[in-house]
Every structure is written in structure tokens, then in C-alpha cells.
Amino acid sequence: MVDKKIQKDYIMSKEYYLREEYIEYDDIFEHIVRLQTTFAKQFHSMFIKQDQKFVEDCGSATTRALTALIQGNLACISNEVEEVREWLPWKHWKRYQGFDIDLEELRMEYIDMLHFVLEGMILLGMDHKDIHRYYLSKMAENHRRQAKGY
Numbered sequence: 001m002v003d004k005k006i007q008k009d010y011i012m013s014k015e016y017y018l019r020e021e022y023i024e025y026d027d028i029f030e031h032i033v034r035l036q037t038t039f040a041k042q043f044h045s046m047f048i049k050q051d052q053k054f055v056e057d058c059g060s061a062t063t064r065a066l067t068a069l070i071q072g073n074l075a076c077i078s079n080e081v082e083e084v085r086e087w088l089p090w091k092h093w094k095r096y097q098g099f100d101i102d103l104e105e106l107r108m109e110y111i112d113m114l115h116f117v118l119e120g121m122i123l124l125g126m127d128h129k130d131i132h133r134y135y136l137s138k139m140a141e142n143h144r145r146q147a148k149g150y
Helices: 028-041 061-086 103-123 128-147
Strands: none
Touching: 028 103, 028 128, 061 103, 103 128
């Protein structure tokens, strides 16, 4: 089991969040993506252009840099997935007694995953509208697949 991070101490209370003067965003998802974009720009100098479909010339420094960024990002996502697993009783052969699942810690690990997933999308040149468009397209495809017994 991982060390408790005691993340509850820095989670904003719902009462504070729901105060009318705190919420000033018409589009909360856009706000989240903008915050993540600003944060990512502190650490990465390379971003794909939004209208770009391919990075050409696989031997180029740009391709190698993008590949390294994406590989690093995927490693971070994978690590966060493993942290979620560590907070759960995952051994199917073991009887867990007196094991409490800390939902706050799980929520924070999922937020960590969201940070890295958004960062990957931002590195690929996506903004909040692109993410929404791709999400709707994929959801429509998922519904079509389920309707056909996928």
C-alpha cells in the first residue's frame, strides 16, 4: 500500500467552491483545459499546431522530441493507474479484512490521470473544442457499436 498522501487537507471544500463569487466561468471544461495548457507550457516548449495532421520525416528532431514527450506522458498515466491499484484490495487470492477504500485518495489519483491525459491532448494540439468534438465523435461510435452488439 502506498503512503497516505493526506490529500484531503488541500481539497477545496464544496462550500468554498460553490460560493457565487468563486465560480466565474461559463465553461468549466474550457477553464480546466486552459489551466492545464498554461501549466504544460511551463515544462514543454513543443506543441503540435492545431491544424496539423501529421509530423513528417520520422528521422527529424521534431519527431524524436514528440515521441519522447508522448512516451513520457504515457509513463506518467501508467504510473497513476498503478497508484490507483495500490489503493485498492487487488489481490484476488487474499482475504481482505478491515480494509477501507479511501475514496478521496482515489479521486485525487484520477485527477492526476486527468492532468496527464489533458497534457497529452494539449501536446497534440487539441484545445477544449477539439477535445469535445473528438469525445462526441467517439461516444457516437461507441453507441453505434453497442447497438450492433459489439
